[in-house]
Amino acid sequence: MMGQEKLSFHERKQIEKLKQLYSKHDFWDTQPVLTTAKQRGQELKEGEIVHKQIKDISNEPLPLPAGFEWSSIDLADEKQATEVYELLRENYVEDSENTFRFDYPIDFIRWALLVPGYKVDWFVGVRVSKTQKLFAFISGIPIKTRVKDKTVKMAEINFLCVHKKLRTKRLAPVLIKEITRRVNLTNVWQALYTAGVVIPTPITTATYWHRSLNVKKLIDVGFNQLPSGMPMARYQKMQKVPKMSEVYLIGEVRPLVQKDIAQVYKLLVTYLEKYQLKLRFSEQEVSHMLLPRDGVIYSYVVENPEKKQITDFVSFYRLPSSVLKKVGHNHDHINVAYSYYNVNTDNSLLELMRFAIVKAKEVGFDVFNALDIQDNHEFLTELKFSQGDGYLHYYLYNWHLSQDLGSSDVGIVLV
Ligand SMILES: CC(C)(COP(=O)(O)OP(=O)(O)OC[C@H]1O[C@@H](n2cnc3c(N)ncnc32)[C@H](O)[C@@H]1OP(=O)(O)O)[C@@H](O)C(=O)NCCC(=O)NCCS
Known part of the structure; x- marks a missing residue:
């Protein structure tokens, strides 16, 4: 009998990644991204996956659970910038052992987001209506991306964060859909983003x-x-x-x-x-x-x-x-x-x-x-x-x- 094979850290990660990609994703499977199912089903042409027009996009924000409301965050305002800072300081990305958590300084958040041509409407917050406390955030900034030989107007999406108390309640997909709607209304149909987690499907x-x-x-x-x-x-x-x-x-x-x-x-x-x-x-x-x-x-x-x-x-x-x-x-x-x-x-x-x-x-x-x-x-x-x-x-x-x-x-x- 062969002994138990020992896999290296990177081999284990690779396997984890494949598992993630082949498992069911209730949200991402509905989105215009490459999923393993779509990949198998058809030969996709390089470029845009789904073509839409502004007239196909709702003017109404997505519904939120009762007691919550949307709030565009004006990061030029000291108080609102501090709210985002504090949400991220307490709830943003941690390493796999929960030893460290990113602590983006306020000036950093402003540098990263208050870029030429920024849109307050793309700094999307969710507040509890009664107390007005900020419980979730996602941001977009306008960019022009050169992908191989094509230049495409995109949104660069960042700082997706849901308060620890509201996790695993499917709020992240609502934030992503809402920012997509707001971006689409400006005639932008593509986005660029990075994540430490595997979702369908990394380009690299x-x-x-x-x-x-x-x-x-x-x-x-x-x-x-x-x-x-x-x-x-x-x-x-x-x-x-x-x-x-x-x-x-x-x-x-x-x-x-x-x-x-x-x-x-x-x-x-x-x-x-x-x-x-x-x-x-x-x-x-x-x-x-x-x-x-x-x-x-x-x-x-x-x-x-x-x-x-x-x-x-x-x-x-x-x-x-x-x-x-x-x-x-x-x-x-x-x-x-x-x-x-x-x-x-x-x-x-x-x-x-x-x-x-x-x-x-x-x-x-x-x-x-x-x-x-x-x-x-x-x-x-x-x-x-x-x-x-x-x-x-x-x-x-x-x-x-x-x-x-x-x-x-x-x-x-x-x-
Ligand atoms: C990332 C975060 C917002 C997800 O919220 P959550 O409460 O854990 O998850 P929800 O129940 O709301 O939603 C789950 C869905 O979001 C997706 N999701 C989770 N993290 C994601 C990410 N970073 N980017 C895009 N989608 C993500 C999941 O894949 C899942 O969709 P699926 O069923 O299609 O696979 C939350 O865990 C968080 O704030 N984490 C700390 C900050 C962080 O890691 N931010 C992301 C930086 S890239």
């Missing part, structure tokens, strides 16, 4: 990689484990972050400022060309996304001093997580940097990212995260990132791709 799956910057704290809070048999001092030495004097960049590095935007915009657009999935930004959007905001987004350019030309840039955003299990330490947060958009021409991506890591450590981050999308494989191992157990699945709503993409075909970073 990316993996998170982590570079420790504050080794002891990450072990104390349970983010990392000390490799068995290894003394802390040795591990710290292995993970030591280089000094700034050990970063060799050609050109002068400084924070990005407004007058750089025209050049950075051109660099970014040209650089993204090679990816199968990317956003078509306007210059105004690039300015909004990349100009530094303290505690939110950090961007640096490398300038050729003779030509006064920007040759490269690197950026990362700050998304702290609350530490939920405080055993044997008293840290309430980990300060996490996430790689954002980076472009290299004169320098290697490896050297640029070495700069980013050293800078992130200098500014006080505990860990630097990056997905294995874009060209990130060029630096992950060399810069001592380790592969995490978190996945990020990318999805398109009402758009069929005849083949899945590889994670390195993806040029989009969603926050």
Whole structure:
């Protein structure tokens, strides 16, 4: 008899993913997304799955259970922004062991959502009528997505959150249908979104990689484990972050400022060309996304001093997580940097990212995260990132791709 086969973590995840895709999805099976049933039944053409017109869309919001009401959230208003912040702080995404929960700062939420051309109507809240307390939220922002050789107007959907007290009552599908209705009424029929969970059907799956910057704290809070048999001092030495004097960049590095935007915009657009999935930004959007905001987004350019030309840039955003299990330490947060958009021409991506890591450590981050999308494989191992157990699945709503993409075909970073 053969012994019990031992599957690796990633094999188990792969099997879980297949199970999810082949099981019944009461909601998603009714939506214009690729499901295994549809896949088997017919040959779908690449592109839009279901074609509708504004006249097919109801002007009335979806009904909510008695005692609840819809509320568009004006994030420019301090009080309403705080309500969203608090809902997310207490109820948003946790890791699989419930040790950490994202704690998106208010300024971050505003940066992510109050983008050029935003619509308050796409910041959808659900309140309890009597108390007006916010119990659920979902957001959309307008984007232009380039999928292979087509440019498609879409909504980028994010921050889907239902209060813990209201879970598993099928409120999430109502939120998704309501935001779809509001988006459709503006003649937009596609959406882009990411999730840690598997639903029908990812177009690609990316993996998170982590570079420790504050080794002891990450072990104390349970983010990392000390490799068995290894003394802390040795591990710290292995993970030591280089000094700034050990970063060799050609050109002068400084924070990005407004007058750089025209050049950075051109660099970014040209650089993204090679990816199968990317956003078509306007210059105004690039300015909004990349100009530094303290505690939110950090961007640096490398300038050729003779030509006064920007040759490269690197950026990362700050998304702290609350530490939920405080055993044997008293840290309430980990300060996490996430790689954002980076472009290299004169320098290697490896050297640029070495700069980013050293800078992130200098500014006080505990860990630097990056997905294995874009060209990130060029630096992950060399810069001592380790592969995490978190996945990020990318999805398109009402758009069929005849083949899945590889994670390195993806040029989009969603926050
Ligand atoms: C995600 C969340 C809103 C789902 O709400 P819920 O109360 O657990 O689930 P509901 O009973 O309302 O709805 C279940 C349906 O939503 C779907 N669903 C769950 N999570 C989803 C997600 N992240 N994106 C899209 N659909 C999702 C389920 O697949 C299910 O549909 P199905 O029957 O077709 O499979 C809720 O769990 C939550 O707020 N979690 C913490 C924050 C979070 O993870 N947000 C998503 C970030 S991508």
